[in-house]
Amino acid sequence: MPSDPTPSTSKYNWALLGRETPPKRSAAERVQDYREVYATFDEETVREQAARCIQCPEPLCAKGCPLANRIPEWLALAAAGDFIGAAALSRSTSNLPEVCSRVCPQERLCETSCILSAKGDTIAIGAIERFINDYAFRHGAVDYVTAPPNGRRVAVIGSGPGGLACADELAKLGYHVTVFEAQPVPGGLLVNGIPAFKLEKCIVERRIDLLAKNGVEFRLGQQVGRDVPLADLRRDYDAVFLGHGAQKAKSACIPGEQLTGVVAALPFLIEKNAGSPLFDLPAVDVTGRHVVVLGGGDTAMDCLRTAVRAAARSAVCLYRRDFANMPGSRKEYENAVEEGAEFQFLTNPTAILDNGQGAVAGVRCVRMELGAPDAFGRRLSRAVPGSEFVVPADLVLVAYGFDPVSFPADSEFVQIETNEWGGIVTDENQMTNLPGVFAGGDSVRGPSLVVHAVRDARKAAQGIHRHLESVR
Numbered sequence: 048m049p050s051d052p053t054p055s056t057s058k059y060n061w062a063l064l065g066r067e068t069p070p071k072r073s074a075a076e077r078v079q080d081y082r083e084v085y086a087t088f089d090e091e092t093v094r095e096q097a098a099r100c101i102q103c104p105e106p107l108c109a110k111g112c113p114l115a116n117r118i119p120e121w122l123a124l125a126a127a128g129d130f131i132g133a134a135a136l137s138r139s140t141s142n143l144p145e146v147c148s149r150v151c152p153q154e155r156l157c158e159t160s161c162i163l164s165a166k167g168d169t170i171a172i173g174a175i176e177r178f179i180n181d182y183a184f185r186h187g188a189v190d191y192v193t194a195p196p197n198g199r200r201v202a203v204i205g206s207g208p209g210g211l212a213c214a215d216e217l218a219k220l221g222y223h224v225t226v227f228e229a230q231p232v233p234g235g236l237l238v239n240g241i242p243a244f245k246l247e248k249c250i251v252e253r254r255i256d257l258l259a260k261n262g263v264e265f266r267l268g269q270q271v272g273r274d275v276p277l278a279d280l281r282r283d284y285d286a287v288f289l290g291h292g293a294q295k296a297k298s299a300c301i302p303g304e305q306l307t308g309v310v311a312a313l314p315f316l317i318e319k320n321a322g323s324p325l326f327d328l329p330a331v332d333v334t335g336r337h338v339v340v341l342g343g344g345d346t347a348m349d350c351l352r353t354a355v356r357a358a359a360r361s362a363v364c365l366y367r368r369d370f371a372n373m374p375g376s377r378k379e380y381e382n383a384v385e386e387g388a389e390f391q392f393l394t395n396p397t398a399i400l401d402n403g404q405g406a407v408a409g410v411r412c413v414r415m416e417l418g419a420p421d422a423f424g425r426r427l428s429r430a431v432p433g434s435e436f437v438v439p440a441d442l443v444l445v446a447y448g449f450d451p452v453s454f455p456a457d458s459e460f461v462q463i464e465t466n467e468w469g470g471i472v473t474d475e476n477q478m479t480n481l482p483g484v485f486a487g488g489d490s491v492r493g494p495s496l497v498v499h500a501v502r503d504a505r506k507a508a509q510g511i512h513r514h515l516e517s518v519r
């Protein structure tokens with residue numbers, strides 16, 4: 048689309064026009080399927096919404112974005128109607144803008160940093176980022192420029208957002224990249240964790256197809272440390288990037304966890320959402336059941352909303368702290384409530400109860416209250432004496448977060464330095480203590496965000512390039 052020569056941004060547009068959010072399907076409609084909840088803006092609305100940006104000389108939105116996205120610059124292009132130019136600029140700092148625009152908690156990152164947040168009416172950055180990037184894909188304008196092959200090979204372990212972003216950056220620099228993925232389907236948690244109602248799988252598949260078309264090789268069903276020794280990769284490749292995530296479910300550590308009907312969050316989400324028969328997980332019957340979800344993060348929210356779609360009779364979240372301290376996204380909390388999920392805050396599960404036949408009958412809980420702030424300002428929760436009660440349940444989904452997966456003791460992985468909770472220790476270039484072995488994403492940070500995995504991966508790709516240039 049040709050650019051409109053008239054500058055469409057003005058310092059006062061924000062005051063003349065309110066923020067809009069993209070159209071959302073009604074809760075009654077969306078619980079019938081697993082498709083995305085939000086539609087996109089139309090072109091006119093994108094231009095108007097982008098023109099609300101006041102073009103701060105020192106944009107706080109870019110500071111709030113872990114990728115330092117050049118937000119005001121692509122907003123100005125979008126306001127002028129140059130959607131393809133805007134998307135190209137957004138891709139220059141982000142390898143997965145079509146994904147981040149859908150799943151980033153913008154309300155905690157770029158949008159909350161927007162100077163207009165003081166007025167309560169920030170720019171709809173995420174929705175505009177999604178529009179321009181979908182537009183560019185739809186118009187065949189997601190170009191791919193790679194340097195001539197430089198004769199060097201890099202092995203990437205894991206095909207989550209970290210692995211994909213690292214492979215993308217290195218391929219553009221002329222490296223031959225091979226991605227080793229333990230699962231039969233690539234995409235990491237983008238495919239086998241985040242439900243399709245937040246991120247449709249075709250969006251991830253489209254990106255993976257683009258990488259493959261541009262020379263990135265995917266070896267699926269190859270678990271490094273079991274099927275392929277790390278030592279072989281170090282011998283056969285010039286560098287290695289570890290993007291294997293942290294997907295070992297944390298236990299609830301309460302009596303009754305072994306009962307039939309207690310299920311870990313991730314296999315449940317994969318079975319219901321991944322949409323690929325290749326995962327081959329046992330079906331969890333949810334129809335007509337009382338589902339209780341333990342935890343208060345994004346995974347808990349996704350379990351609740353998936354249970355509602357799978358025809359649960361009720362879907363109740365038990366979280367031991369209050370709403371303000373809940374780590375899950377506020378936007379997704381609202382969506383979950385609209386769809387019929389119920390939240391019980393300041394509620395600590397203490398045991399899962401047996402129905403007398405080895406299956407779940409309910410969850411015993413105790414009410415909590417918040418005490419005085421500690422030295423870090425955090426208000427610790429404590430049990431209210433005599434406040435025990437039971438929440439009836441016949442399916443309990445445990446969503447207490449994840450730890451890094453441990454590697455076999457005889458694998459070269461054990462030589463990699465880790466911290467007290469098992470996260471990989473890296474230097475400022477994302478390099479581990481093994482020269483030429485880099486790492487990023489959840490395997491380093493613990494459970495985090497897609498945008499953080501992309502950021503680490505971009506840094507690691509630059510680190511790998513510098514490292515290999517220096518040993519040439």
Ligand SMILES: Cc1cc2nc3c(=O)[nH]c(=O)nc-3n(C[C@H](O)[C@H](O)[C@H](O)COP(=O)(O)OP(=O)(O)OC[C@H]3O[C@@H](n4cnc5c(N)ncnc54)[C@H](O)[C@@H]3O)c2cc1C
Pocket residue numbers: 150151152204205206207208209210227228229230234235236237240241242245269270271272290291292293294316345346349452487488489490494495496497498500
């Ligand atoms: C249910 C759920 C919902 C979430 N929702 C959001 C959200 O809305 N927004 C957001 O920003 N973040 C969200 N997250 C977090 C986000 O998905 C992760 O932070 C991100 O995917 C981490 O990326 P990664 O590349 O480090 O690892 P992963 O995405 O975990 O990918 C790691 C990959 O490595 C593979 N692998 C592991 N070991 C090996 C091995 N030895 N050999 C080969 N392959 C291996 C795994 O199979 C996997 O495919 C969510 C997470 C979950 C679980």
